[in-house]
Amino acid sequence: MTGRRRWSTEEILDTAAQLLRSGDAESFSVRKLAAALGTDSSSLYRHFRNKTELLRAVADRILLSAMDGYRPEGDWKQRVTALALRVREAFGQQPQLAAVWGRYGSGGAGSRLVMEELLQALRLSGLPDEEIPARYHRLVILIVALIASEAGIGTISPEEYEQGMEQFRVAVLGADPERFPALAHFARDIRPLGADRRAAFDELIAAQLARIESQLP
Numbered sequence: 208m209t210g211r212r213r214w215s216t217e218e219i220l221d222t223a224a225q226l227l228r229s230g231d232a233e234s235f236s237v238r239k240l241a242a243a244l245g246t247d248s249s250s251l252y253r254h255f256r257n258k259t260e261l262l263r264a265v266a267d268r269i270l271l272s273a274m275d276g277y278r279p280e281g282d283w284k285q286r287v288t289a290l291a292l293r294v295r296e297a298f299g300q301q302p303q304l305a306a307v308w309g310r311y312g313s314g315g316a317g318s319r320l321v322m323e324e325l326l327q328a329l330r331l332s333g334l335p336d337e338e339i340p341a342r343y344h345r346l347v348i349l350i351v352a353l354i355a356s357e358a359g360i361g362t363i364s365p366e367e368y369e370q371g372m373e374q375f376r377v378a379v380l381g382a383d384p385e386r387f388p389a390l391a392h393f394a395r396d397i398r399p400l401g402a403d404r405r406a407a408f409d410e411l412i413a414a415q416l417a418r419i420e421s422q423l424p
Contacts, residue, residue: 214244216254216264223265228303237261259311266308270317273297279324283331284416290324291350291412298354305358309351333423342419349415357404375399 222243227235237258241248255261273293279286298305325346329339384391 214246214250219244219251219254219261220265220268223261224268224301224304227262227265227307228301230303235262262307262311263313264315266304266311267313267315267317269297269301269304269308270294270313270315270321272317274317274320274324277320277324279327283328284413284420286328286331287325287346287416288409288412290321290328291408294321294350295354295357295408298358302358305355309355329419332419334419335424346415346419349411353408353411357408372399 219240223235223240226240226243235258237248237251237255240261241251244251251261255264273296277290277293280289298308322343325343326339329343329346330336334342379390379394379397382390382394390397
């Protein structure tokens with residue numbers, strides 16, 4: 208009798224990533240992953256103790272891909288900006304996984320590489336060591352929030368996007384000027400949430416770095 212195939216950790220993560228691209232973390236389950244691999248759940252628990260650990264490993268692979276070939280260049284602000292853009296681009300190619308990262312985080316090698324680079328860049332800024340952890344934390348929250356928010360837009364279908372745009376136009380351009388005077392005044396200049404996200408990402412990161420710089424000794 209032929210024994211059941213043993214799947215490697217990388218093969219399991221590849222299949223998990225494929226399932227997450229077509230669904231989300233809520234609908235994902237170890238049972239569905241096992242079915243896709245043609246095995247039973249118990250064989251997967253030899254690699255990962257639970258669903259959360261598995262999802263964290265999937266997210267960490269995106270961070271590893273973002274750090275692949277990365278070389279720090281420039282001053283501390285340029286390094287932070289370049290790193291944030293690399294992570295943004297990596298999750299932009301797999302937006303469904305950005306929500307996984309934002310919710311579950313990661314403690315793997317990819318996460319440690321990102322943490323190390325951010326902390327090194329902040330030390331180069333001249334901040335006192337005792338202030339760096341708090342600044343690091345705020346910066347990471349901002350980057351994760353921006354990437355997860357952008358990914359949410361990226362996962363909707365063209366039909367859903369057009370429907371949302373139509374609702375936006377009706378809500379903004381059709382606003383009652385007596386009840387919503389400011390909205391009516393700026394209606395033709397207000398942009399929908401999905402517009403100019405790259406520019407907004409750059410500006411918000413730059414603003415946070417400028418705030419840090421303004422508080423240097």
